[in-house]
Amino acid sequence: xxxxxxxxxxxxxxxxxxxxxxxxxxxxxxxxxxxxxxxxxxxxxxxxxxxxxxxxxxxxxxxxxxxxxxxxxxxxxxxxxxxxxxxxxxxxxxxxxxxxxxxxxxxxxxxxxx
Amino acid sequence: xxxxxxxxxxxxxxxxxxxxxxxxxxxxxxxxxxxxxxxxxxxxxxxxxxxxxxxxxxxxxxxxxxxxxxxxxxxxxxxxxxxxxxxxxxxxxxxxxxxxxxxxxxxxxxxx
Numbered sequence: 001x002x003x004x005x006x007x008x009x010x011x012x013x014x015x016x017x018x019x020x021x022x023x024x025x026x027x028x029x030x031x032x033x034x035x036x037x038x039x040x041x042x043x044x045x046x047x048x049x050x051x052x053x054x055x056x057x058x059x060x061x062x063x064x065x066x067x068x069x070x071x072x073x074x075x076x077x078x079x080x081x082x083x084x085x086x087x088x089x090x091x092x093x094x095x096x097x098x099x100x101x102x103x104x105x106x107x108x109x110x111x112x113x114x
Numbered sequence: 115x116x117x118x119x120x121x122x123x124x125x126x127x128x129x130x131x132x133x134x135x136x137x138x139x140x141x142x143x144x145x146x147x148x149x150x151x152x153x154x155x156x157x158x159x160x161x162x163x164x165x166x167x168x169x170x171x172x173x174x175x176x177x178x179x180x181x182x183x184x185x186x187x188x189x190x191x192x193x194x195x196x197x198x199x200x201x202x203x204x205x206x207x208x209x210x211x212x213x214x215x216x217x218x219x220x221x222x223x224x225x226x
Contacts (some may be wrong), residue, residue, distance in 0.1 A: 050183040105157040
């Protein structure tokens, strides 16, 4: 299957600071990328969908000014958590899809806000 | 409104046994049904997927059974192994480029 990477794999930041998470499709062009959030022992919650070169579409209840998503190329999307607070601590996972139906997930980023 | 209902929430199977996880969906526009396997602290990995034009798909020890009229699909893991212990998610989507709708997950434990 296709490979999707995420960086960093884990990050600890102080409350009030911003954190950027990168998602890259390594061996295919991702026309669409998705960002999910997952709490312990729960399912994946879709945060937003991004298409290369256009603004992301956010799910209801997700603050677009807090979770900034940029999909600047067909292989890179970034999620920036601005003014992070402890309640933003979670496991963030990106996924990428090409022209087909398959969607491949990155390894996830563990964010801890102290 | 949960569009994909997954059961059971947890499952314990003896080594060598068959693990069966079921999912039901509501949206008849769904036409792609994947299963993902997730280990703790890792991202989900695509295991196997099916389109509604076939009733069954098999890849190694993993089989998807699909019942379009009942709007149900299931994952069968044959000869379950301790290494299969993980959380399994079913999902569905209605067209390429849209987000997957996930079930709530099933935690499988295979005892040796």
